[in-house]
Each structure stands twice: as C-alpha cells, then as structure tokens.
Amino acid sequence: MFKIPKRKTEKKRLGILQKKPEKLIDKNNVRLDGRKLDELRSVKIGVGILANADGSAYIEQGKNKILAAVYGPKEVHPRHLALPDRTVLRCRYHMAPFSVQERKSPAPSRREIELSKVIREAIEPSIFVEYYPRTSIDVFIEVLQADGGTRCAGITVASLALADAGIPMRDLVAACAAGKVDGHLVLDLNDLEDKGGEADLPLALMSNLNAITLLQMDGDLTVNEFEQVLNLAVKGCKEIYTVQKDALKAKYVAVKEAVEEE
Amino acid sequence: MSTYFEKRQLVVPGDLLAEGKYRAGDNTYKDDEKIYATRIGMVSLEDQTIHVVALKAFYVPSVGDTVIGRIVEVGISAWIVDISAPYPALLRASDVLDRPFNPRKDELPAIFDVNDLIIAKLVAYDRTRDPLLTVREPGLGKITRGQTVEVTPTKIPRVIGRKGSMISIIKEETGCQITIGQNGLILISGKTPEDERLAVMAIRKIEQESHTSGLTDRVTEMIRKEKAGV
Numbered sequence: 001m002f003k004i005p006k007r008k009t010e011k012k013r014l015g016i017l018q019k020k021p022e023k024l025i026d027k028n029n030v031r032l033d034g035r036k037l038d039e040l041r042s043v044k045i046g047v048g049i050l051a052n053a054d055g056s057a058y059i060e061q062g063k064n065k066i067l068a069a070v071y072g073p074k075e076v077h078p079r080h081l082a083l084p085d086r087t088v089l090r091c092r093y094h095m096a097p098f099s100v101q102e103r104k105s106p107a108p109s110r111r112e113i114e115l116s117k118v119i120r121e122a123i124e125p126s127i128f129v130e131y132y133p134r135t136s137i138d139v140f141i142e143v144l145q146a147d148g149g150t151r152c153a154g155i156t157v158a159s160l161a162l163a164d165a166g167i168p169m170r171d172l173v174a175a176c177a178a179g180k181v182d183g184h185l186v187l188d189l190n191d192l193e194d195k196g197g198e199a200d201l202p203l204a205l206m207s208n209l210n211a212i213t214l215l216q217m218d219g220d221l222t223v224n225e226f227e228q229v230l231n232l233a234v235k236g237c238k239e240i241y242t243v244q245k246d247a248l249k250a251k252y253v254a255v256k257e258a259v260e261e262e
Numbered sequence: 263m264s265t266y267f268e269k270r271q272l273v274v275p276g277d278l279l280a281e282g283k284y285r286a287g288d289n290t291y292k293d294d295e296k297i298y299a300t301r302i303g304m305v306s307l308e309d310q311t312i313h314v315v316a317l318k319a320f321y322v323p324s325v326g327d328t329v330i331g332r333i334v335e336v337g338i339s340a341w342i343v344d345i346s347a348p349y350p351a352l353l354r355a356s357d358v359l360d361r362p363f364n365p366r367k368d369e370l371p372a373i374f375d376v377n378d379l380i381i382a383k384l385v386a387y388d389r390t391r392d393p394l395l396t397v398r399e400p401g402l403g404k405i406t407r408g409q410t411v412e413v414t415p416t417k418i419p420r421v422i423g424r425k426g427s428m429i430s431i432i433k434e435e436t437g438c439q440i441t442i443g444q445n446g447l448i449l450i451s452g453k454t455p456e457d458e459r460l461a462v463m464a465i466r467k468i469e470q471e472s473h474t475s476g477l478t479d480r481v482t483e484m485i486r487k488e489k490a491g492v
Contacts, residue, residue, distance in 0.1 A: 054320070073320070073348035084390070126275075128291075128300070133389050135348045163275050166319035166414070168289065168300035171276030208276040208298065248274045248302055252317060252473055256272075259474040 024196055025182040031193070033062070038187045038232060040176070040239055045157070045247035048164050053140075055165025057157040057247070062190055063147035068157035070165040072137035081136070086129040088136040091120035093154055095143040115151050122155050122204040122214035126169045127162065137167060148191035149177045155204045155214065160244055172244050173213055175204035176236030178229045180221060185229050187236045199225075203233035207241045265307060272317075272473065273299040279312050287313035303416070304473055317473060321347045321415040321445040323393040327384045328402075330410060330443035331395070332377060336370050339363050343380065343395060345445045346412065351393040353382060358397060379405040381441060381449070408439070408451030411462050413469045415446035420472040421465060428468065428478055435485045436461045460485055 029037050041062030050056035053069035076082040093115040097103050108116075119141065127137070139161065141154040152175035159173040178187045181197035194200050199219030205212055221229060263282030267273065277299045279290060286292040289301045290312050299305065303316040321329075323345070331343035331351060343351040355363040358373055374380060381402050382395040397403050413421065422429050422442060433440055438452035438461045448465060452458040464481050471477055 075348070075350060132348050163302060164318065166301060166316065168291075169275040170291065170293075170298065170300070172274065206276065208278055209293075245274050249272055252272055252302070255471055256474055259471055259480075 023182060024193055025184050025186070029184065031181075031186065033190065035188075037184055038235070040188045040236055041190065043240060043243050045160065045243055047160050047247050048251060053161070053165075055161040055163070055167070057160035057164060059153050059157045061149065061153045062188075063145060064143070064150055064153050065145040066150060066153045066157055067142045067144060068154065068161040069140045069142075070137065070158070070161040070167070071140075072165065073132040073135035073167065076134065076136040082134045085133050087127075087132045087134075089120055089124050089127065089129065089139070090136060091116050091123070091139045091141070091158070093119050093141045093143075093151070095146060095150070099143045099146045115154075118214060118216070119151060119155055119158060122175065123158050123162065123173055125211065125213045126159065126171055126173050126206055128168050128170070131168060137162070146191070148189050148194040149202070151175070152177050152202050152204070156240055156244060160248060163248055171206035171208045171211075172241060172248075173204050173206055174237040174241040174244055175202065175214060176233055176240055177202040178233035178236060179219065180225060180229065185225065185232060187232050199229070201226075201229050201233055203230065203237060205234060205237040205241075207238055265312070267305045270304045270306060270473075272302070273305045273314060274302050275300055277305075279305055279314075280307075283310070285311040287311040289314035289316045289319070316416040318414050319416045321345065323347050323349065323351070323384055323387045324444070325384055325387055327444035328381065328442075329384060329395070329445040330379060330381055330405070330441070330447035330449055331445070332379050333374050334376065336374075336376060339370075341370065341374055343382070345393070345395075345443075346415075346447065347393070347445060349392045351382075351384070351395050353380070353395045353397065357395075374404060379410065379449075381405060381443070405449060408449050409458055409462070411448045411450060411465050413446050413448065413465060415444065417469050417472045418442060418444060418446060420477070421448065421468050423478060428481065431478065431482055432461055432464045432485070435482065435489070436464070460488055463488065 025031050044060045046058045049058050055070040057068050059066050073087050093112055095104050097106050139158050143150050155175035179189050179197055179200040181193045199221045201217045204214035265280040280297045286297050290297050297312050299314045301316040303314040305314050329345045331345040333341050334344045335342035339355045341353045343353055345351045382397050384393055385396045386394040436457045438450050438457050441449040450458050450461045464485055
C-alpha cells in the first residue's frame with residue numbers, strides 16, 4: 001500500500017509522521033491497549049440523552065464517541081417519497097470534522113454514503129415497517145470521536161434510539177466487529193488494528209431471533225478462519241446486547257429504586 | 263405452554279415473553295409459537311393474552327378517541343390539526359358550519375386560526391387516509407382558557423386511574439377542571455395559576471413513576487405538602 005504524500009509544513013510533518021507500531025499483539029497475546037484477544041473495549045451507553053429528538057442514545061466504546069437520534073414516524077417530506085403500505089427508513093451516518101486526527105471535510109464522503117446505506121439495511125429488519133404507512137423514520141448517527149468500529153457502534157446506538165422513540169421493534173440490533181491481526185483472531189478492533197491487521201469483519205445481530213442483519217468482510221481469511229471470526233463476532237454482539245438492554249432499562253429502574261426507598 | 267416473566271416485569275423490545283398457545287396483545291408479536299415484546303414496558307398476562315403496557319410510545323389514532331389538537335394550517339375548506347401522532351389530522355369546514363361551506367361568505371381563520379387549540383373527536387382513520395376529526399358534539403371546540411400538559415399517551419390510563427380514581431383526586435385537591443385527550447395532551451383550567459401548577463406537578467409525577475405502585479397515595483401526599491408549604 002502506498003500513500004501519496006501531501007504538502008505539509010516541516011513542523012506538522014514531524015508531528016504527524018506516525019510510524020506503524022512494530023507489533024500489534026505481543027508474545028503474551030496482549031494487545032497494544034492491554035486487552036486480551038477476545039476482550040471487548042469498555043462500553044458505556046446512555047439512552048434518551050437528547051431533548052429535541054423523538055429518541056436518542058449515546059455510546060462510548062473505547063475511544064469511540066457516537067450519538068444517534070431518531071425522528072418519527074412522521075409525515076414524509078418530500079411527499080412523493082412516501083410509500084403507501086410502509087414507512088420509509090432514512091439513515092445518515094456522518095463523521096464530525098473533529099472526529100479524526102486529520103480534519104475531515106463535513107461533506108458526505110463516499111464511505112459515509114455507503115455506511116449510511118449499510119446501517120439502514122442493518123436496522124430495517126428490526127422495525128415493523130408495515131405498521132405506519134405513508135410515514136418516514138429518520139435516523140441520524142453522528143460520530144464525535146472515531147477509533148475503529150464506528151459502523152458497529154453506530155448500529156448499536158441507532159437501535160437504542162429507535163427503541164427510545166417508542167417505535168415497535170422485533171428485537172434490538174447489537175453490532176460488533178472481529179478480525180485477524182498479526183495472525184491472531186481478535187474481537188473489537190480499534191483503528192490501529194483495523195488499518196494494520198489482515199481482516200476485519202463487522203457483524204450486526206438480533207440476538208433473540210439469532211438473525212444476522214449485517215455481515216461485511218474487509219481483508220483475507222481462510223474459510224476456517226472466517227467461521228471462527230464470525231463466531232467471535234457473534235459472541236461480542238451478545239455481550240453488547242446485555243449492555244444495551246441494561247442501558248434501556250436504566251432510567252426506569254433508577255426511578256423504581258428511588259420510589260421504593262421513600 | 264410457558265411464560266418467562268414475573269408480574270409487572272420491565273421488558274425491552276425482543277424479550278421472549280411466552281411460548282405456546284397464548285395470544286399476542288398490545289406491544290407484542292408472535293413468531294412461531296413464541297411471543298416477544300416490541301416496546302419497553304411492563305408485561306402482564308390476562309386471559310391467555312400477553313400484554314405489554316408501553317412506557318414510551320407515540321399516539322396511534324383510534325376512532326372514537328377524544329383528542330386535543332393544535333391548528334397548524336388553515337386550508338381552503340378544512341383545517342390541518344397536529345394531534346401529536348405520525349399523521350396530521352383533518353377538520354372539515356362543513357363539520358363546524360351547519361350549512362355547506364361557501365368560500366365567498368365564510369372565513370375559516372375567524373373560526374379557528376393557526377395555533378388555536380381544540381378538543382375534538384376522531385371519527386375516521388384507516389391505513390390509506392389521515393385521521394378525520396369532528397367538533398360537533400357538546401364539549402368539543404376551541405379551547406379558550408387553561409394550559410396544556412403533554413405526557414406519553416400510554417400513561418393516560420394511569421393518569422385517569424382505576425375508575426377515574428387518580429384524576430378525581432387531582433381535580434379535588436387542586437380545584438381544577440381537567441380534560442384528558444387520548445393523544446397525551448391534558449387541559450388544565452384552574453381558578454389560579456398556582457392551582458394549575460399543582461395539577462401539572464401531579465401529572466408529571468405520575469408520568470415519571472407510572473411503573474411503580476402506591477402512586478395514588480404518593481400523589482395525594484405530594485399535592486397536600488405543596489399546598490401546605492405555599
């Protein structure tokens with residue numbers, strides 16, 4: 001892989017030149033950030049954190065910070081896009097200019113357009129789209145800080161935001177990526193591992209129904225490795241699912257406890 | 263034939279509630295003999311039917327409901343009304359006037375203008391059309407005094423209480439006139455702004471703690487404490 005060097009001032013050149021770390025995983029199978037091979041990054045989730053959207057959620061997974069907001073179901077604007085027998089699900093995945101090391105232009109990039117489509121297809125199976133004909137449900141995912149696996153974390157929060165908006169769903173969708181780094185099969189790759197590794201496999205899963213709604217792979221894996229990595233990702237999704245459920249219940253559980261104390 | 267929950271347990275979308283010959287009630291769905299929840303709420307079993315009382319949901323129009331709406335647009339022969347639902351509602355001019363609408367003689371904004379609040383009844387609604395309202399019956403029409411509070415529509419039954427117990431207590435203790443819209447809007451009209459404030463406080467408390475028990479007593483206590491404190 002070659003990189004076309006950009007013009008930079010001398011000062012910046014010295015700061016930005018990041019050497020690729022020699023080894024991403026050391027001899028004791030410990031990763032650069034101290035995690036074991038099958039360990040998820042620390043996940044913190046908050047639901048209903050925005051006042052204006054119908055539903056919202058926020059996630060911090062490792063260094064990722066991602067917001068999701070949902071509006072709907074409501075009338076479709078522009079009108080001609082309305083469907084007579086179902087709702088229209090629209091999704092926008094966007095990275096804030098300050099979310100990455102080098103300022104990212106606010107205009108939608110090809111990658112963001114693709115991820116918007118991919119995320120929409122990952123959450124659509126969980127919604128009962130036939131319940132509300134001639135309406136639209138708009139999902140916005142805003143990445144405030146990115147460190148690998150943002151599409152997965154984005155799907156996780158989008159699903160919670162939909163539940164927070166009171167939209168009937170078949171199941172929550174949890175997403176997690178697994179892959180191969182330095183020859184080892186690992187769970188939840190961060191940015192360095194994703195860029196420097198051999199394969200990355202994002203997966204989105206509706207746990208109760210055991211249904212996969214997103215499966216992508218970027219890199220090289222043998223058929224055997226693929227199956228192992230897939231199972232690893234499923235395991236990660238199930239862990240994230242429990243965090244999702246707790247976050248959703250948190251508000252009500254807290255009130256119940258406060259009341260019971262009185 | 264088995265259920266997987268305790269009485270009034272908090273469930274989230276996708277939770278497996280029961281398996282076997284049960285019926286799927288509100289906010290649940292059946293897939294292959296299994297019943298799952300579709301919204302966050304409290305689950306209960308009644309008469310072989312599994313229900314989930316949703317803790318947060320938007321209003322889905324139902325024919326016969328009394329709703330409180332806000333005029334958002336004055337059209338040529340009808341008003342468009344916001345009833346806090348996924349669809350805007352329609353109020354025809356012919357419904358308000360006893361005679362057929364005459365564009366030359368009648369002026370719609372003089373009857374209801376943009377941002378006016380009205381109490382209306384839902385007369386028609388199906389998958390192909392937006393909901394239709396009427397103000398023909400007694401008690402319906404423009405709202406002239408009071409303030410409105412918005413709660414999530416699934417909590418309206420809790421605000422009313424068993425056989426109206428909760429709402430009667432609030433009316434008694436605050437001396438306010440209260441009209442409840444099934445779409446989550448509640449109209450409070452009291453003798454003083456202070457009375458109205460107490461009623462609003464009580465309703466907010468019910469909304470927050472609707473999933474707990476002993477609420478009626480706590481609400482009564484709260485209102486009395488507030489009145490004494492003032």
